[in-house]
Amino acid sequence: MDKESNAYTIIFATIMVVVVGGLLAFLAISLKERQDANGEIKKKMEVLSALLSPEEMMKVSRENAEAEYEKYITGGVVIDVNGKVIADGEKGKDAAFQTNIQAQYKDKNIAVNKRTYPMFTAKKEGKTLYIIPIVGMGLWGPIWGNVCIAEDKSSIAGASFGHKGETPGLGAEISLGFFIDRWVKGDEKITDENGDYQKFDVVKDGTGGQTTKIDGISGGTITSEGVEEMMNRCLVPYTVYFKTL
Amino acid sequence: METTLDIFIKSIFSENMIFAYFLGMCSYLAVSKTVKTAVGLGAAVVFVLVVTVPLNWLLENYLLKAGALEWLNPAWKEIDLSFISFIMFIAVVASVVQLVEMIVEKFSPALYGALGIFLPLIAVNCSILGGALFMQERQYSTFLDVTAFSLGSGIGWAIAIILIAGIREKIRYSKIPAPLKGLGITFIITGLMGMAFMSFSGIKYVDEVKKEKPKNSESSSSKTNELSTSKSSKQ
């Protein structure tokens, strides 16, 4: 057959498209489940990393994350910007897990006051703890984290921060233990004695020891401020919700 | 949340295609010997990026993404075609380049004279496919943002190649160690330029959140940010 002819070209192209398309579709479908599971496990590990200490977290790997998650996380709620419950009880845990706050944060088609706020409740050593996922912007790209609130619904009991690509050695240090300790070990509270939200301040003058003041990372100012903004924006609805409990 | 202006400025400077991601290095190295050709290729890249990235964005959001087919039939909500996005993007790039070449040749021979020889080079320029892939990864939510991103990336790429071409024209008269001549020194200069471009990082259009803050130290720093924003956008 003439290789230059239109018919040959079209037949060849059609066969190619069918073969390639079939092959790729088969591959994508057979791997999809595994890929989705990977994403879920990663999210579960991030939730756990706020709850568990770094030493405990060392023992959590992709293999046992699922079981550890089920062990600690007992439930969840999703609330709206005014602290009103959208989903809780039986459905709450799943609904909270399925809420993609990063996508909501990015999507300009969703109005700011239409965003939903998920929260996980956990039991650890007999105490009830609340894990709140947060998301914001650093210097180069998205930053995110999970904040663990203690049983008094005010003190920060644990936290973890992640970032996409902050400057190594500067902004990237938000994910390191020493910066997290400044939030966790400094007796920081998210509410004042009336249960109202009190703003955090990331400072440069070394007064981070005071309540609601956190020392920023020198050289990583914009990223540190990103963390501050992310905390102050994301946590408010939860304090309203906590009041209703 | 990033404003459209933020996205635009960021994609020109701190997330420059060449200096931050090394995209389109092949043509960058090959076509940067004289400023004149560099301007031509730079313009062609801007043009093709501005056409293809928003086009690919529409494709991504109304065809490929999980749930993107919902507008056709609510029952297709579950369909996720994102696994073929690479092929779709490269096909769009290749065919748009071909189309643009034909259209330009037909309607504007002058423009074809200036851009024509560069267009075929562009189909395999990583910055074009890179633009599409970054668009997919960063999930820009509005058409305006995507356009700003593609325009900014193109301008950033063009600035980079024009600058290096200028330097390479001059460097011919310098004494460079023989093994470094040509490719070697171009790499090193690009690295140094990249460092210079890093100083643009953190430029931010002052948004509402920052304005609210009554802190003194903050307001001074955001002022400088504002200043540098207006300066850089003039460039």
Added chain:
Amino acid sequence: MSENLAKIKAPSESLFSKKNRKLLIEPLTNNNPVTVQVLGICSALAITVKMDTALVMGLSVIFVTAAGNYVISALRNIMPPRIRIIVQLVVAAALVIIVNEILKAYLPDISEQLSVFVGLIITNCIIMGRFEAYAMANKPWPSFLDGIGNGAGYAILLLIVAFVRELLGSGSLFGVKILGSAVPGEETGLYTMGYVNNNLIILPPMALIIVGIIIWVQRAKNTSLQEEN
């Protein structure tokens, strides 16, 4: 060439005959796709901060060039000339999608770090360059070797750059902290003597400078590669 092909047909010495070995080894050094042919730097340097990402990227490129070369070479006689480039692109893109899907399923962390750069293998000039320059004119097996050779030349460069960047930038190799722990307050190893990691090395511009230095060293040794200006 026909002599070479005849040799390949004889199975006993064909597979790794001298010429075939040369196909494998040449691209590693004197005909390195990156430092000599100036191809495929695009998608390379951003992923050289760590050895493991560089290794996975290198292996992916070897797979795509080798398998792609093989397929293109096998199809070269039945391919309609008019849609040649499109067929090449489709083969490259399909192979890259396979790599990407497998990475996402089995190496999710590395896949996330590589982000868009896996996809950019499609436009890596090495791939299309080898399809067009070698696979279209040669039999499948030599094309396959040529693909492995060129992919490996690329991978080696990535690994050298990543070795320097991870060692000096993070004090580790493949994530193992070989220089001790740099955690403030509990330093061990070299860090107790006041050594600090060079954060500049991790930033993108240093990748370019390191490649520049590699080219310098290579061309100082092999003067035939030097350019006029």
